[in-house]
Amino acid sequence: MDRRVAELALLDVAGAVSLRAAVPTELASNYKEENRVFSHVMIGTNDIARSKAFYDALIGAIGGAPGVQDPKGRLIYAHRGGRLLITKPIDGKAATHANGGTIGFAVESSEEADAWHKAGVENGGTAIEDAPGVRQGSSGSLYIAYLRDPDGNKLCALHRMAD
Numbered sequence: 433m434d435r436r437v438a439e440l441a442l443l444d445v446a447g448a449v450s451l452r453a454a455v456p457t458e459l460a461s462n463y464k465e466e467n468r469v470f471s472h473v474m475i476g477t478n479d480i481a482r483s484k485a486f487y488d489a490l491i492g493a494i495g496g497a498p499g500v501q502d503p504k505g506r507l508i509y510a511h512r513g514g515r516l517l518i519t520k521p522i523d524g525k526a527a528t529h530a531n532g533g534t535i536g537f538a539v540e541s542s543e544e545a546d547a548w549h550k551a552g553v554e555n556g557g558t559a560i561e562d563a564p565g566v567r568q569g570s571s572g573s574l575y576i577a578y579l580r581d582p583d584g585n586k587l588c589a590l591h592r593m594a595d
Contacts, residue, residue: 472515472517475585477520483581484507490552490555492551497509505519506518506519529586534586534588535587536588545577545590564577572592
């Protein structure tokens with residue numbers, strides 16, 4: 433893996449301070465400003481090393497690079513224009529998952545969704561809901577796979593199928 437470094441501006445957890453974090457160039461090239469609603473998604477964990485093993489496998493299954501740790505100990509993943517950060521809670525309390533919340537990962541095929549799901553289950557995740565497969569949505573056919581990460585966060589891989 434190319435370890436050249438690029439700098440990305442990241443929003444501090446408190447939202448008040450901007451910091452500069454060194455990340456591998458291959459992660460920086462995946463970050464795009466156009467057509468995005470969110471700057472990032474950040475979730476809490478009670479075990480950074482366990483989360484790194486899980487998300488490295490999960491994101492690697494869809495072609496992403498392993499996460500890098502910033503100076504504050506947060507994991508950073510950048511892939512296909514999105515950014516995921518994983519941190520221990522700044523208030524020192526245990527991380528908990530959102531009741532009713534789901535974090536969706538865009539995948540390019542049903543095969544990629546299946547690989548994502550398999551990698552997650554093999555690395556400490558839990559398969560939930562129906563098995564990966566096609567579901568009808570208001571915008572057409574969707575191929576969806578669901579997991580919970582080791583901290584209980586609900587995750588979804590979604591591929592919009594051609595109708």
